[in-house]
Every structure is written in structure tokens, then in C-alpha cells.
Amino acid sequence: MNRKCLLLIPLFFSSVIITACDNKPAVKTAMEPEVGVVTLAPSSVNIKSELPGRALAFEIAEIRPxxxxxxxxxxxxxxxxxxxxxxxxxxxPAPLQARLDSAKGALAKAQATANNIRLTLNRQSALIKSNYVSRQDYDTTRSQLNEAQANVAVAKADLEQATINLRYAxxxxxxxxxxxxxxxxxxxxxxxxxxxALVTVQRLDPIYVDLTQSVQDFLRLKEEKASGKIAQQQGKIPVELMLENGKPYRHTGTLEFSDPAVDETTGSVTLRAVFPNPEGEILPGMYVTALLDEGSQQNVLMVPQQGITHNEQGKATALILDQENVVQLREINAVKAVGNQWLVTAGLRPGDRVIVSGLQRIRPGMKARVLPSKLNTPDTVAEQ
Structure with a gap:
């Protein structure tokens, strides 16, 4: 083999190596976004509504003289x-006592005058039959008696008023x-x-608590009460209370009535509850939180709050993964927050996989890779 052939051998192997490198498959650059999901399953949940409230005196008397x-x-x-x-x-009481004594004297005087006129009229009644008294004189005397009797009635009323005024002292x-x-x-x-007012007296045991509730929740509350879903005590709904310091109030109250009008500015209804207050722990003007037990609901879907957003129209929405791991947008009906979850009544089904993390990296129509969710609650099962 001559020198020229020896020089061509390395060049041949170099070209083979370069060709082999060029045939290597391209590295995948676009990675599917990773999301955490929870799989929905029916569950039972005990619902308690938290309503803001303000304490009011049961009775208020502004004392004026x-x-x-x-x-x-x-x-x-x-x-x-x-x-x-x-x-x-x-x-x-001295001036009032003097007026009372004066009224007594005025009554006695009026009664004496009336008695005198009555005697005169009685005499004239006997004489008029013999024409010793004219009819005109008789009629005048009778009119005077009527006037005297009216004066007696006025004097009695003045005496009664003077007696009352002395008592008002x-x-x-x-x-x-x-x-x-x-x-x-x-x-x-x-x-x-x-x-x-001279002073204000307030009855604080029992005490009122006025609560504010949205119209939607109020209508639902009425339906649940009528259907018997809410436990009642002698026809009234029991209410618990949290004080401003976060501690529960020791006594349970009852829901008494609701204001028949809706506040036009807030779209809310005022409910009134009554609580025993023997220790005087609740004072008028205190802000409190009422816990209204709405009973247990069966076979409901609870969705973590992280998985629910609201669109520009204010409607609740959720992103789910379908069977092919494609992101889908669902409009849902989230009726109530319970702890860190929402009670959903429409738009989702058992078995749906709701995305609860990685939401900022996805949009409807994209494919995503599922990661196990760290949310472990009795009402949701994490996708494994």
C-alpha cells in the first residue's frame, strides 16, 4: 500500500463518523406542561353558613321627663x-302638689255650684205647674245646671291630670x-x-343579633327549612356565635325572623337572631359572626378553591383534563364555600379531574402531563 492510500483511510472513517452523527434523532424541545389534579368523588358534607352580625339591645327605653x-x-x-x-x-313635687290641691278646690267649687243650681231647678219644677215660675226661667235654670255639670266634669279631669303629673315627678x-x-x-x-333623654336603659338579656345574608343564600335557606334539611328547635333554626376575639359564645341562639325588604344598595336581607346573655358578655354594637347549621348534604361534589376561578362575567369556571389529557374549560355553579372548598351543583361530574396547580402554564386545548396533587381531603381524591 503506497503512501497516498494510507492518507485516504483516516478521511474515510471520519466521514463515516460524521454521517452517523447527522442521522441521530432530534431532541424533543417542547415539553408538555405539568399540572396537579384532583379526581372528584361524591361525598357528604356538613354545611355551616358564616354570617356577619351586629348585636342590638332586646329593649331600649330612653327616659324623658x-x-x-x-x-x-x-x-x-x-x-x-x-x-x-x-x-x-x-x-x-312641691309645685305639682300645689296644682293638685288647686284642682281639688276647683272641683269642690264646681260641684257646689252644680248642687245649688240643681236645688233651684227642683223648686222651679214644682212651681211651674202652678204657673208661679215662667217657662223661660225654668229653661234658663236647666241650662245653667247642664253647664255646671260640664264644669264639674272639667274639674274632675283637671284633678286627674294633676294627680298624674304629681306621680310623674x-x-x-x-x-x-x-x-x-x-x-x-x-x-x-x-x-x-x-x-x-335623661338616661337610656337597655335590656341585654336576651339580646338581638342582626345578621346579613345574600338574597340567593336566603332563598336557599328558606327552601332547606321547608324541606326539613335544617334541624330546628321548636320550629326555629339554632344559631351559634363567634365573638370578635375568635372565641365561640357559650350559648346557642335561635333565628327569629327576616326583614321582608331587600337592601337595594347591597342586595342582602337582614335576619334577626336572639341569644341568651345572662353574663352580659355580648354588648350592643359588638360585631360578631354567626354560624348557621344548614345540616348535612349527601352525594355532593366539593372542589378545592384553587381549582375554581371566575370569568369576566363573574361566572365560576374550572379547568379539567379529559381522558386524552387535553385541558377543557367548564362553566360551573359553585353555590357555597365550605372551608377551603366550594360546593358545586352543576358543570362537573364524579370522576372529573380538576386542575388545581400549574394553572398559569396552561390554557384550554393544550395537552398537559399529570402530576400527583398534594391536596388530600375527604371530599377529593388526588390523581396518582
Whole structure:
């Protein structure tokens, strides 16, 4: 073999190696996005609605004087309990007593006048038959008697009013409750039915809690109550309460009634619940959260909140993977949030695989690769 042939052998093998490299399959560059899914399965769930509420006094009495005069005594301690009929203030009774005595005298005078005229009329009745008294004089006397009797009635009414006014000098509480801050002190001049209350008494046991609920939830609540899905106590729905500090309230209340009107600005309905309040733990004006037990619902689908979004029209939607791992968009009816899940009544079926992670990397029509979901709840089963 000559020198020229030896030089051609390496070139031949180099070309073979280069050709072999060129025939290697191309590396796949577009990777399918990875998503986490949960497979839906029917389950039972105990539903409790959380409704914002505000406490209100069961009864409120704004105490105002019904007669004018000088306050000579205050008979209560601000913030203490007062009983129905208990004296709160004493208005100086002397002027009122004088008016009462005057009314008694006026009544006695009117009665004496009426009696005198009656005697005159009786005498004239006997004499008119013998024509010793003219008919005109007789009629005049009878008219005077009628007027005198009317004056007696007026005097009696004045006496009754004077008696009532003297009684009003002792200002009492019309209800059992807690007294507030007094707006007057001893020596203050008050007038009958003045604008400013002397003090406010509030009955706090039991106590009202006004709750706010959307119209949609309110209608559903009425249907569930009528169908017997919601447990009731003597025809009333029991309600639990969470205080502002996050602690549960020890007493259970009941739902009493709903406002027949809808708030046009918020589209909500006001519900009123009543709670025992023997310890005075709830005060008027406190904001609380009511827990309304709507009972257990069977064979429902619960979807993690991560798997539900809302479109521009405000409708709830979910992305699912079909059998070929293609992303599909579903419009659903998510009626209620329960914990970290949504109760779905339409748009999804048992066995559907709802995408709960990797949502930002996909869109409908794309194929995706399934990863096991880390969401493990009794109402959903992770795709393995």
C-alpha cells in the first residue's frame, strides 16, 4: 500500500463518523406542561353558613321627663341594673302638689255650684205647674245646671291630670335593664317631653343579633327549612356565635325572623337572631359572626378553591383534563364555600379531574402531563 492510500483511510472513517452523527434523532424541545389534579368523588358534607352580625339591645327605653321641674335626686348608679318600676330621678313635687290641691278646690267649687243650681231647678219644677215660675226661667235654670255639670266634669279631669303629673315627678324605669350615663345632675331644670333623654336603659338579656345574608343564600335557606334539611328547635333554626376575639359564645341562639325588604344598595336581607346573655358578655354594637347549621348534604361534589376561578362575567369556571389529557374549560355553579372548598351543583361530574396547580402554564386545548396533587381531603381524591 503506497503512501497516498494510507492518507485516504483516516478521511474515510471520519466521514463515516460524521454521517452517523447527522442521522441521530432530534431532541424533543417542547415539553408538555405539568399540572396537579384532583379526581372528584361524591361525598357528604356538613354545611355551616358564616354570617356577619351586629348585636342590638332586646329593649331600649330612653327616659324623658313627662313633667317639668328641678331634679332634686338621682336614685341609681350609672351602669347598674335597674328593675321595671324602679325610681331613677325625683323631680321637685312641691309645685305639682300645689296644682293638685288647686284642682281639688276647683272641683269642690264646681260641684257646689252644680248642687245649688240643681236645688233651684227642683223648686222651679214644682212651681211651674202652678204657673208661679215662667217657662223661660225654668229653661234658663236647666241650662245653667247642664253647664255646671260640664264644669264639674272639667274639674274632675283637671284633678286627674294633676294627680298624674304629681306621680310623674317620680321618674321610673319602664323595663328591666342596664342604666347608661345620666345626662343631667341634681339641680338641673328639665321640661316635659324634652328632646334629650335623661338616661337610656337597655335590656341585654336576651339580646338581638342582626345578621346579613345574600338574597340567593336566603332563598336557599328558606327552601332547606321547608324541606326539613335544617334541624330546628321548636320550629326555629339554632344559631351559634363567634365573638370578635375568635372565641365561640357559650350559648346557642335561635333565628327569629327576616326583614321582608331587600337592601337595594347591597342586595342582602337582614335576619334577626336572639341569644341568651345572662353574663352580659355580648354588648350592643359588638360585631360578631354567626354560624348557621344548614345540616348535612349527601352525594355532593366539593372542589378545592384553587381549582375554581371566575370569568369576566363573574361566572365560576374550572379547568379539567379529559381522558386524552387535553385541558377543557367548564362553566360551573359553585353555590357555597365550605372551608377551603366550594360546593358545586352543576358543570362537573364524579370522576372529573380538576386542575388545581400549574394553572398559569396552561390554557384550554393544550395537552398537559399529570402530576400527583398534594391536596388530600375527604371530599377529593388526588390523581396518582
Amino acid at each position: 313627662q313633667v317639668g321641674g328641678i331634679i332634686i335626686k338621682r336614685n341609681f348608679i350609672e351602669g347598674d341594673k335597674v328593675s321595671k318600676g324602679e325610681s331613677l330621678y325625683q323631680i321637685d 317620680n321618674v321610673t324605669s319602664p323595663i328591666d335593664g342596664i342604666s347608661g350615663k345620666s345626662s343631667v345632675t341634681v339641680g338641673a331644670l328639665v321640661t316635659a317631653n324634652q328632646e334629650n
